[in-house]
Amino acid sequence: MLVGKRILLRPLERKDIEKVRKWRNDPAVIENIFSYNYINDLQQEKWFEKYSNSATEVSFIIVLNEEREDIGVIGLSNIDFKNQNAVLNTMIGEKKYWNKGYATEALSLLVHYAFNQMNLNRITSYLFAFNKASIRKNEKNGFIIEGTIRQMCFSGGKFQDVIVMGLLRDDWRKMQA
Numbered sequence: 357m358l359v360g361k362r363i364l365l366r367p368l369e370r371k372d373i374e375k376v377r378k379w380r381n382d383p384a385v386i387e388n389i390f391s392y393n394y395i396n397d398l399q400q401e402k403w404f405e406k407y408s409n410s411a412t413e414v415s416f417i418i419v420l421n422e423e424r425e426d427i428g429v430i431g432l433s434n435i436d437f438k439n440q441n442a443v444l445n446t447m448i449g450e451k452k453y454w455n456k457g458y459a460t461e462a463l464s465l466l467v468h469y470a471f472n473q474m475n476l477n478r479i480t481s482y483l484f485a486f487n488k489a490s491i492r493k494n495e496k497n498g499f500i501i502e503g504t505i506r507q508m509c510f511s512g513g514k515f516q517d518v519i520v521m522g523l524l525r526d527d528w529r530k531m532q533a
């Protein structure tokens with residue numbers, strides 16, 4: 357368990373998967389992620405089985421400390437231990453908690469874990485150029501914009517640019533010092 361000031365991160369469990377599916381199937385979430393499909397319960401179950409057997413993915417449920425309420429999920433996928441990098445995934449599923457700084461704090465805990473426990477050297481984040489909240493929460497954790505992949509994904513009726521952001525361990529450590 358990773359414990360922060362207002363939230364903690366606990367490992368994703370089987371009991372969470374229906375809740376995560378509900379969050380993931382919210383149209384307000386889908387329009388911000390690269391996938392367009394709605395997930396049924398069998399697909400979710402299979403995803404969890406695959407996740408549980410995978411050494412290249414970690415996922416945490418974001419929990420409000422005081423209320424003990426689950427509000428979202430954050431994790432790393434495509435973990436590559438040879439090159440020491442991984443890809444960031446974040447979702448605050450309970451929309452009433454958007455813009456309260458929770459994703460920023462969750463990311464700060466995850467980055468700490470990735471660099472100090474997992475021994476990663478780099479975290480990459482791919483996100484729609486229009487997703488200003490996600491860009492901002494990355495920037496507040498030291499990520500910088502490294503480039504734009506033009507018209508990479510289709511969403512909201514048009515091809516959208518995707519931004520690549522990255523955080524290096526050295527830069528993050530300098531920020532902490």
Ligand SMILES: CC(C)(COP(=O)(O)OP(=O)(O)OC[C@H]1O[C@@H](n2cnc3c(N)ncnc32)[C@H](O)[C@@H]1OP(=O)(O)O)[C@@H](O)C(=O)NCCC(=O)NCCS
Nearest residue numbers: 388446447448454455456457458459460483488489490492
């Ligand atoms: C993106 C997401 C994770 C952000 O979570 P959050 O908890 O609301 O983020 P935070 O509150 O920690 O930080 C958001 C920041 O963006 C800012 N922001 C929000 N909307 C903005 C906008 N339209 N323009 C500019 N800044 C904006 C907020 O003001 C805040 O910055 P501040 O603290 O400097 O004021 C959440 O909205 C979400 O889960 N969305 C759906 C899924 C998604 O987009 N996932 C990421 C895909 S890569």
